[in-house]
Amino acid sequence: MEEHELTAVIEALLFVSGEPMSLERLTEVLEGTDTDKIREALDRLRQNYDAAGRGLQIVEVAGGYQIATRSECAPWIKALEKIKSATRLSRSGLETLAIVAYKQPVTRGEVEAIRGVDSAGVLKTLLERRILKIVGRREGLGRPMLYGTTREFLHYFGLKDLSELPALKEFREMAETLPEHEPIHEPASELTN
Amino acid sequence: MEEHELTAVIEALLFVSGEPMSLERLTEVLEGTDTDKIREALDRLRQNYDAAGRGLQIVEVAGGYQIATRSECAPWIKALEKIKSATRLSRSGLETLAIVAYKQPVTRGEVEAIRGVDSAGVLKTLLERRILKIVGRREGLGRPMLYGTTREFLHYFGLKDLSELPALKEFREMAETLPEHEPIHEPASELTN
C-alpha cells in the first residue's frame, strides 16, 4: 500500500471503530503492513488533523488512537445533543404513546395497568413534546386526568385523523401470505369465462 | 465566528451527529449564523475532504450532510469484524421497493397488481427494516394503507432526496430493447403437453 493510501485507510478505520485502536489492532487489521509504517502513517494523520480550521483531532487514549472533537467545539455539540434528545423517543415512550393512541382517552392508571410499570415520567415527556395532551378528567373517584394524542401526533405519522390508525388486526394480516384479502389481478369471475 | 472556526465546528458536529445533518438543523444549532455562510463552510469542508490521501468524505444523503468512509477503504473496514454492512435486499425486496419508490403513496394491492404476486411478506420485511413506512390510507373502499419510502431508504441507497431517483424508462424505449421477431403462427390443437 502506498503511503497516502495507508493514511487514508487508517483514518477510515479510526472513524468507523468508535473506540481507541491500538497499534497492535491496526497491525492485525492491516495484515502485511509493517507496524513502523503504521506508526508513521498515524503521525502524518495527526499532523493533518492539527492544521488550522479542523474540528477534529487524533488523540492517543486508553492505549490506542481515536478521532475526537476539539474542546473548542464543545458548546455547539452540547446544543446539538439538546436538540437531538428533544426529537427522540425512547422505547418506553413509544410503548406509552401506542397505548394512549389506541385507548384514548385514557388515564395514567390504565396505561400503567397495561404496561405493568410506572409511567408518570414517560407521560410527562410525551406531554412536553406535545405528542400527548390532557383531554379532560374521568368522572368518579379522584377524577384522574385523561390523556389523548395531539395534532402534532397525527402530523408525525402522516395521519389525517385518528380513524386512519391501522388496527392491530390489519397489521397481523399484512404478514399473512394467503392471497385471500384482495383480488390481485382480475376479479375471479373473469377467469372462468 | 470566523470562517475557519465555522468549518471546524461544522466538522465536529457532523462527526458527532451520527445521522445526516440538514442545513436547517445546522442553522438551528449554530444560531446566529447565516445559512449561506454555513453552506459555504460545508463546501470548504467538502473540498478539504476531497484532498488526496483521505479515507473519509462528506456525503449529501437523506436530506443532510454526513461524514462517511470512502469505498476504497471498505475491504479493511470489513476486517474489523464488528462492522458489518447491512444484509442485502432480496430480489423481491428490490422489486417491491422499486414500485413503492416510484408510485408512492401506494397500496399493497397496487404493488401486487404490478408484481403479479402476493407481496404482504415482502412489504412487512421492508417495514421492519425501516426502508418503507405506512404513510396514511387511501380514501375509498376498505381504506387500504398507503406505503411510502423513509429517510432510511434514501440513506441505504445514498440518495439525497427522492428527486434524485432516475426517471423510469418508458414502455416504448423498453420494447426496443426486446428482440423483434416475426409472429410465430401456432397450431390450435391441444392446450397441454
Place this chain on the structure above:
Amino acid sequence: MDDSQISYAVKLPAFEGPLDLLLHLIKKNEINIYDIPIALITGQYLEYLSLMTSLNLAVAGEFLVMAATLIHIKSKTLLPPSETDEEDEEDDPRADLVTRLLEYQRFKDAAQGFELREQEWREVFYRPAPHATDGPTDEINLVDLSLFDLLEALRGVMERAPEKKGLEIVVDELSVQDRMSLVLDRLEREESITFTSLFDDDTTRLAMIVTFLALLELIRLKRVRILQAELFGTIRVWKNTNLQPS
C-alpha cells in the same frame, strides 16, 4: 411418483412470479413482446408449472391464476377475426397482458438500478451515533417514527399484558387431494365436463386456485386430458381412457 423423475436433478431457475416467468420465456424464445405467440408461451408456461409440481415444489397460487388467464386468452385468440378488416389493437386479447408485462419489466429494471446503488453504498460506512448520556440505545428519531413502530410497540405491550387474548385463525379446509377426487367423481358420472364448470362451486380465489392445482395434478398423473375438440370450441376435461372422444 416416477423413479425416472427423481433420478435426475433439474435446476429450475427461480422466478419472482408468473410475470417474471413469462418475461423469461419471451426472452428465451426471442419473441416480440407485442406479438406473443400465445399457444407456444402457454405450452411452455404449463410445462414449467408441471415440472415444478413434479419436483414437489410449491406452486404459488398466482402461477395458476396466470395459467388460467393464458388459457383464457388463447381461447379468445382462436375466435374468428372480427368483421372489420382493420386490426384494432384494443381488441387484441393479449393487450392487457402485454401492458402488464411491460409495466412489470419497467420496475424490474428499476430494481436493478437499486441493486447497483445498494452495492455501491454498502461499501460506505458511517460512524455509529454516540450517546451523549448512557441512556437507552434504542431511541428513535421522531422524524423517522412510523406507524409500524407504533404498532410494533403496541403489539409488544399487548403480548406482555396480563389478560391476553388468543388470536383465532380460521383455516379454510381445502385440499388439492379432495378436489382431485371431486373432479374424478364427476367424470365417473359424465363423459366429459367443461373446463369452466370445474370452478362453478368455487366462491373464493383460493378455492379456484386449489381446483386448478388439482386439475394440473390430474393432468400430470395422466388421469385426465384437456381437449378443445374444435377451433374456438369449449375446453373440456376428459377422463383419460385410451379411447379418443368422438
